[in-house]
Amino acid sequence: MTAVVQAEGLTKYYGRRRGLEDLTLDIQPGEVFGYLGPNGAGKTTTIRLLLDVIRPTRGLVRVLGADSRDPAVRGRIGYLPGELALEGRERARDYLEFLGRIRGGVPASRLDALAERLDADLNVPMGKLSKGNKQKVGLIQAFMHEPEFLILDEPTGGLDPLVQQEFLAMVREVRASGRTVLMSSHVLAEVEHVSDRVGIVRAGRLVAVENVAALREKAVRRVELHFDAPVPKEAFEGLAGVRDLRVEGAGVSCTIDGRPDALIKAAARFTVVHLVSAEPDLEEIFLTYYSEEDRHHGVAEPA
Amino acid sequence: MVSQSLRDCRRALIWWTIGISAFLSVYVNVYNTVKQNPQVYGQVALDKFPGPLKDLMGQSLENFSSGVGFLQGAVYQLFVPFLFAACAMGLANRAVAGPEENGTLELLVTLPVARARLVLQRFAAMALGLLAVAAVTFVLTWLFAEVNEMGIPFGNILAAHLGVYLLGLFLGTVTLAAGAATGRRGVAMAVMGVWAVAGYMVITIGRNVEAIAWLKWVSPFHYYAEGRPLYEGLPVGDYLVLAGATAVLALTAVLSFDRRDVGV
Ligand SMILES: Nc1ncnc2c1ncn2[C@@H]1O[C@H](COP(=O)(O)OP(=O)(O)O)[C@@H](O)[C@H]1O
Numbered sequence: 303m304t305a306v307v308q309a310e311g312l313t314k315y316y317g318r319r320r321g322l323e324d325l326t327l328d329i330q331p332g333e334v335f336g337y338l339g340p341n342g343a344g345k346t347t348t349i350r351l352l353l354d355v356i357r358p359t360r361g362l363v364r365v366l367g368a369d370s371r372d373p374a375v376r377g378r379i380g381y382l383p384g385e386l387a388l389e390g391r392e393r394a395r396d397y398l399e400f401l402g403r404i405r406g407g408v409p410a411s412r413l414d415a416l417a418e419r420l421d422a423d424l425n426v427p428m429g430k431l432s433k434g435n436k437q438k439v440g441l442i443q444a445f446m447h448e449p450e451f452l453i454l455d456e457p458t459g460g461l462d463p464l465v466q467q468e469f470l471a472m473v474r475e476v477r478a479s480g481r482t483v484l485m486s487s488h489v490l491a492e493v494e495h496v497s498d499r500v501g502i503v504r505a506g507r508l509v510a511v512e513n514v515a516a517l518r519e520k521a522v523r524r525v526e527l528h529f530d531a532p533v534p535k536e537a538f539e540g541l542a543g544v545r546d547l548r549v550e551g552a553g554v555s556c557t558i559d560g561r562p563d564a565l566i567k568a569a570a571r572f573t574v575v576h577l578v579s580a581e582p583d584l585e586e587i588f589l590t591y592y593s594e595e596d597r598h599h600g601v602a603e604p605a
Numbered sequence: 606m607v608s609q610s611l612r613d614c615r616r617a618l619i620w621w622t623i624g625i626s627a628f629l630s631v632y633v634n635v636y637n638t639v640k641q642n643p644q645v646y647g648q649v650a651l652d653k654f655p656g657p658l659k660d661l662m663g664q665s666l667e668n669f670s671s672g673v674g675f676l677q678g679a680v681y682q683l684f685v686p687f688l689f690a691a692c693a694m695g696l697a698n699r700a701v702a703g704p705e706e707n708g709t710l711e712l713l714v715t716l717p718v719a720r721a722r723l724v725l726q727r728f729a730a731m732a733l734g735l736l737a738v739a740a741v742t743f744v745l746t747w748l749f750a751e752v753n754e755m756g757i758p759f760g761n762i763l764a765a766h767l768g769v770y771l772l773g774l775f776l777g778t779v780t781l782a783a784g785a786a787t788g789r790r791g792v793a794m795a796v797m798g799v800w801a802v803a804g805y806m807v808i809t810i811g812r813n814v815e816a817i818a819w820l821k822w823v824s825p826f827h828y829y830a831e832g833r834p835l836y837e838g839l840p841v842g843d844y845l846v847l848a849g850a851t852a853v854l855a856l857t858a859v860l861s862f863d864r865r866d867v868g869v
């Protein structure tokens with residue numbers, strides 16, 4: 303099967319400003335690909351290149367096996383822009399129907415079903431929609447024609463938690479039906495539960511592509527253990543993957559790199575009364591990759 | 606897409622139609638008073654616009670008290686063409702530059718529609734919108750001319766009004782093309798404004814200045830006014846030049862929009 307996205311040496315400069323440098327990436331049919339990076343990393347630039355909103359400075363990109371310049375390809379894509387603008391007096395429903403007509407017709411029942419799932423009021427003029435409701439309208443227009451490939455740029459911004467859950471359920475359904483999703487975010491927590499793979503982009507470069515499971519293993523995680531009696535520091539020193547160790551009386555805290563196995567086995571010799579393990583946050587994962595990058599490249603390259 | 610664009614600017618169209626119609630009903634109906642006191646008003650009109658200002662108003666003031674002279678001076682010389690130009694500018698900026706600046710264009714260019722078609726459809730919407738304004742104001746002008754017994758043939762008013770439409774369409778297309786090429790409303794309005802005002806100056810105040818006389822060939826007002834349609838009927842050649850230039854500009858808009866980044 304041909305890849306849904308094939309990018310090779312894809313590069314975009316805005317004048318002299320770098321947007322994206324030398325991106326080589328394949329996204330396979332049926333996968334959910336999380337595209338992670340801090341603000342200004344180049345996520346939106348990548349996505350706009352895929353949709354032919356902007357044109358590459360160098361490099362090749364094919365989408366769904368065709369040239370990204372071919373308008374017909376866009377008929378098979380659903381797109382949620384990162385900075386979605388909806389304006390005017392027109393009601394959201396009328397606008398969605400207009401977009402649907404250009405996309406070859408979308409049944410009204412499907413619009414209603416989506417609006418109900420996301421709890422969106424489509425009778426409001428678009429200029430008067432709140433940020434969250436705009437995002438809902440944006441999601442509806444991206445999903446409504448059941449595209450083969452969904453490109454969602456920071457989709458969860460402005461959504462309340464319940465709607466976020468519903469949205470993630472919609473993404474899972476898309477994957478279950480064999481279709482493909484590319485979604486960007488600057489928070490791993492938003493994408494990790496639905497993504498099969500994540501790519502991490504920073505300062506215009508793709509620095510890693512990982513399976514989510516593998517990424518979790520690599521993630522730095524803060525762990526605290528409390529025992530029923532003070533424990534000797536030596537029992538925890540020199541364990542594989544354990545860093546920043548602090549032992550204070552009956553409490554032990556540290557960060558783990560990868561598997562917690564050695565720490566758990568060491569702790570098992572005492573009586574554990576309390577265990578806290580913070581979810582790895584993206585920032586720490588970034589820090590790990592940044593330091594690796596710097597080791598590979600020496601000093602950071604000029605911006 | 607075309608009907609969607611038209612629906613978007615429905616309010617603007619209605620307001621422009623009302624505005625220009627109000628202008629017409631006030632000005633054209635003043636003619637009754639003028640007609641009854643030809644000496645007074647003919648003289649007043651002349652005195653009111655001395656020297657270069659008279660040039661600015663073209664030659665029409667000299668026979669201000671005749672029906673055709675009055676209609677030319679009050680309607681077709683300056684005010685209505687510029688009202689149309691302003692209206693066209695507003696419509697044209699809704700095509701590309703406006704949506705690009707407010708961010709709504711991004712979703713449209715990611716629809717399965719070629720960029721060239723997008724621009725052409727928005728051009729068509731502008732042309733149709735302007736046509737609607739022109740049609741309503743034409744009927745009004747003709748009606749007022751009849752009521753006031755100006756004695757101008759229907760065909761001549763139609764020819765003059767067609768000129769207003771073509772001029773507005775041309776200037777609108779200038780705006781659209783500049784907006785499609787740059788994505789900036791300000792740039793588009795500046796390009797069009799300078800072209801229109803300079804073009805008007807060249808054929809009025811500047812018509813006797815040797816050094817800039819050649820500029821009249823690039824002034825849309827030359828092709829609009831020189832054939833004196835209200836007096837002499839349809840100036841086919843001149844209007845074809847306007848229409849041809851409009852087509853070339855529309856093509857320029859398509860080509861320049863097709864090859865650039867959107868929203869940067
Ligand atoms: N229109 C633009 N003009 C100039 N620079 C831009 C433009 N858009 C983005 N950039 C630059 O490109 C880089 C990547 O931006 P972007 O792709 O928007 O990042 P992200 O979506 O990951 O936050 C940033 O340094 C940004 O400043």
Ligand SMILES: [Mg+2]
Nearest residue numbers: 345346347384
């Ligand atoms: Mg972005």
